[in-house]
Amino acid sequence: MSVNKPRPVYKNIHVFDLMHYRLPIPGIISIMHRITGAVMFLLLPVFLALLQMSLKSEAGYEAFKAMVWGNMFAKIILLGLLYFFVHHFCCGIRYLLLDTHRGIDLVSARNSSKAVVFVSVIVSALLAVKLW
Amino acid sequence: MVNSKKHIVGAHYGTRDWLMQRVAAIVMAVYALVLAGLAFAAPTGYAGWSGIFNNQFMKLATFVALICLFLHVWVGVRDILMDYIKPTGVRLTLLVLTIVALIAYIGWSIHILWGMK
Numbered sequence: 001m002s003v004n005k006p007r008p009v010y011k012n013i014h015v016f017d018l019m020h021y022r023l024p025i026p027g028i029i030s031i032m033h034r035i036t037g038a039v040m041f042l043l044l045p046v047f048l049a050l051l052q053m054s055l056k057s058e059a060g061y062e063a064f065k066a067m068v069w070g071n072m073f074a075k076i077i078l079l080g081l082l083y084f085f086v087h088h089f090c091c092g093i094r095y096l097l098l099d100t101h102r103g104i105d106l107v108s109a110r111n112s113s114k115a116v117v118f119v120s121v122i123v124s125a126l127l128a129v130k131l132w
Numbered sequence: 133m134v135n136s137k138k139h140i141v142g143a144h145y146g147t148r149d150w151l152m153q154r155v156a157a158i159v160m161a162v163y164a165l166v167l168a169g170l171a172f173a174a175p176t177g178y179a180g181w182s183g184i185f186n187n188q189f190m191k192l193a194t195f196v197a198l199i200c201l202f203l204h205v206w207v208g209v210r211d212i213l214m215d216y217i218k219p220t221g222v223r224l225t226l227l228v229l230t231i232v233a234l235i236a237y238i239g240w241s242i243h244i245l246w247g248m249k
Contacts, residue, residue, distance in 0.1 A: 037208050044205070044237060052244045055185060061178035089164070092157050099154065130172070 025113040033091040036084040043081070075132070082131075083124040090116045090123070153207040156200035163197035191245045198241045202234045 013021070023031070040047075054064040068074055094112050097103055103112050167184070174180035184190060209230050217223040 034208075034212060037205075038212055041205050041209055044233075048237060048240050048244065052240075052248070055182050055244060056248055058178045061181065089161065093161070096154060096157070 024110070025117075026109050029087075029091055029094075029113045029116050032087060033095075036088040036091075040081075040084060040088065069132075079124070079128055082127055083120060086124045086127070087116070087120040090120045149207045149210075153204050156204040159200040160197050160204065163193060163200075166193075185245070195241060195245055199238065202237060206230065206234060 050064060050068070053060045053067075055061075068078060094103075094116050097112070098109075103109060170184050170190075171181070174184055185194065210227065213223050213226050213230070217226060
């Protein structure tokens with residue numbers, strides 16, 4: 001008599017189970033790449049409106065300056081967006097290298113992930129100092 | 133996939149979109165560095181800033197970079213929607229809205245670069 005073995009059940013990890021897993025640093029910067037990209041996409045009309053405003057006329061440029069540089073709140077938002085852009089930029093260059101099979105072993109992949117965060121913070125800070 | 137060898141020019145592999153996103157990224161990266169260089173070199177104020185965009189070559193380069201941005205965005209947003217939005221109707225709606233928005237942004241970009249004065 002043959003006993004049927006119970007069939008294995010495979011399930012996707014539920015979103016709430018994700019909390020129990022430690023996301024490695026390449027995973028963290030990967031999801032950051034998505035989030036920064038998605039946020040910048042959603043803000044595209046704002047960027048285009050600001051570009052239009054700054055190029056339209058002298059008065060428009062001054063209004064743009066007052067809006068962007070005028071208050072602390074806008075500056076903090078802008079600094080965040082600056083980091084988003086630089087992170088997406090640096091992370092993207094890392095992906096281009098991975099695409100061409102450079103640095104795909106575990107140690108290199110971890111190191112380049114740390115480098116992305118490090119370089120992004122430094123470049124954003126330098127740009128922020130330069131802009132203000 | 134029957135063949136293990138994928139051809140860039142073949143249909144429905146996704147490789148073409150993948151490549152387009154990468155090529156667009158490189159064009160944008162070069163443009164961003166050039167623009168940053170010009171912006172820092174230009175005198176501060178409206179004259180300096182708008183002066184960068186005054187010549188036709190820079191207008192055209194900006195337009196190319198913006199089109200690359202929209203193509204790059206299309207592949208990225210499409211990937212995100214395919215990964216996270218499971219109900220077909222909702223996903224299709226969001227994909228269509230993305231396309232419509234991006235087409236509108238192309239028109240807006242032309243207006244900003246050549247239509248104002």
